[in-house]
Amino acid sequence: MSEPVAEQSAPTLEAVVAETTTDGFGLFTDRSVVAMRVDGELRDLAHRVEPGTRVEPVTIGSPDGLAILRHSAAHVLAQAVQSINPEAKLGIGPPVTDGFYYDFDVASPFTTDDFAALSKAMERIVRQGQRFIRRVVTEDEARAELASEPYKLELIGLKGAAADGADGESVEVGGAELTIYDNVDPKTGEVHWKDLCRGPHLPNTRMIGNGWALMRVAAAYWRGSEKNPQLQRIYGTAWPSKDELREYRSRLEEAAKRDHRKLGVELDLFSFPDEIGSGLSVFHPKGGIIRAEIENYMRQRLLENGYELVYSPHITKGQLFETSGHLQWYEEGMFPAMHLDEERDAEGNITKQGQNYYLKPMNCPFHNLIFRARGRSYRELPLRLAEFGTVYRYEKSGTLSGLTRVRGLTQDDAHIYVTPDQVKAEVASQLEFVLETLRGYGLDDFYLELSTKNPDKYVGEDDVWEQATETLREVATESGLELVADPGGAAFYGPKISVQARDAIGRTWQLSTVQLDFNQPERFELEYAASDGSRQRPIMIHRALLGSIERFFAILLEHYAGAFPAWLSPVQVVGIPVAEEYAPYLQEVIDRLRAQGVRAELDRSDDRMQKKIRNHTMQKVPYQLIAGEEDRAKGAVSFRFRDGTQVNGVPVDEVVARITGAISSRSAEL
């Protein structure tokens, strides 16, 4: 999830054209060059190039170079593991964002206690400067050499299919030919270790340097499938230098510091009481204010933009979700049914059929019923129904995480019913509305993702999909934002555009989605009367802007690291008298602010001034107003802002104007 702010790029080195038959060592003397690109393919520096071939250098700091570094580090890890535990069977070991992992089948799982010994073994291998030597093998040779590695044998068997397989597998066997990399002792020429691998690799292990560390252990299913055995995975990180490793670690620390789960406790915003159940949150008063402000602003924006607000219940008879299809497709994601109203006689025979009621996992079916409650005319379209709908989903216990993934969540959900020729204009204005609203909450760095048809799983006509997808693509392109393709990522009922936002420390979150639905209008037999009097089927657009309010709350909390803009802050102003004597004077100032709707409090506790400043600074209150004799004499107060800066002797009128101005403008500036 954490994107490095900027991958360190070494000075650009120019591509060269080989004059004689040579290799990368002959072409590039710069020590930051660790591999090269020949005809678009990444190659080891030892690869022979013919005269006239154009060769691009790959430096260790480039994205390709980092991946090679990390992949080489993964090999060293695997060698270290097998040196300590020769029984460990190898899975796969690819580079990933910020690091690498390697999977092993071992009798007893690793723990972080193993890291000291493993790191030491890795260090020894790195210092030996073992060379990575590439060797092409036939399938039979590979099978013979790797006879004791069942998972590698399986990969060899998969080789044909691996070209379009998962990334991790293609790292092992993705090339045109099968290759093994030998780790060779530079002094003795002895082969210490080998692995089936596509490469390329660093020329030798010494170049891994000391910018790496083992990070954590985890279990992972072989080839990503729950049906396969679980392997033990070790994650590591690797960087060109120790300094970059240190920077990476401080980025992790920064992210940990703004973790919403931690801030939620520190700022007393929300909790997950065990008594309620896993994934079910309660918002405390301070979190409640922030949430109410988020919702109020959203509601205001909805009303300004032609939405109508609706409400629907949390439970419903199962029939509704049979009509919508959710019970067929989504039942395992729903809380189980409550079976109600059944009656039996003394013999236990059913005298009255019961009903299954379900907690709703989605709001759309209810909105469809509102649409269908009476005849609809084309004149009413687009019809935009919006609701803060609380839904319940029985997420697998292992997937729950703070407020970002829960079992009870409130969607700012809306369903828009349009005629086919309104789709484009509506989607375009939705996108505009979405981006503008998100900017209002202080997020302004976006890109879009277009999820298109999964050919194995969809309903509806191909040409309708085609056309709708094209419409979404046009709208996305016209927005001018970066557009990323997500082929096959669409739900079965229609394509979608999603808005991805980058937060203050560069992480990206999927927020809003605008999703077309060709399926539910069918299933609910939704119709409107067209201008010629015929009955037509509307197209439905699902649109969630904040996604889930709980999750959006968490994203904002992390984005601002708890230091919300004034309009969202639970306590906006706190008054701190220099001594008790000035409390009544400050109280008047506080009262004036409260009269303007500002959440202002006077701190009359018997702590000293310095302590109060510390407390409210830690609570991230935007404005502290301090007053002593000097201020009282002038009818003024002293401002202390959250960042520690201050302005003394500000007249009270000015204070009120400045604070109310910052709040009503929803400014991020104080």
Added chain:
RNA sequence: GCCCCGUUAGCUCAGCUGGUAGAGCAGCUGUCUUGUAAACAGCAGGUCGCAGGUUCGAAUCCUGUACGGGGCUCCA
């Protein structure tokens, strides 16, 4: 759901190889309160997540369970 790890006072944590718990902050009480990130003193607070088991004896070992964390899978 699966694997590993964790759960001790409101919070952050200590408690070695089994001999029935400790600190700082927060809280309460008192004495204080003059200029920008921690006044001083005292008090109170825990059946060590819960339920079983082993043991003369369990916070400590074992089993189960709830909740949390890191991953895998999932996210229609």
